[in-house]
Amino acid sequence: MRFLIFALIIYIAYRVLKSRLGSFQQGGEDQDETSLQNTELIQDPQCGTYFLRQRGIGARIKGREVYFCSENCRDDYLKEHRHD
Secondary structure, eight states, X not given: OHHXXXXXXXXXXXXXXHHHHHXXXXXXXXXXXXXXXXXXXXXXXXXXXXXXGGGSEEEEETTEEEEESSHXXXXXXXXXXXXX
């Protein structure tokens, strides 16, 4: 049992050090495309609220991915634009 706890502590320490060293090596200048998309603020087409893309509710509309701040906004938008 002690061995498992010790192994878990070493693993957690490894992950913490790896993440800190990784961000130090990048220096914040070489952000990849995925990282930029995760911090991108976008506007809800229904209510106008700005939110992080990663927190949005996506919907494919006319072949284009559109993001909404909530399921309610998505549903309202789809109801209003059903015949477009």
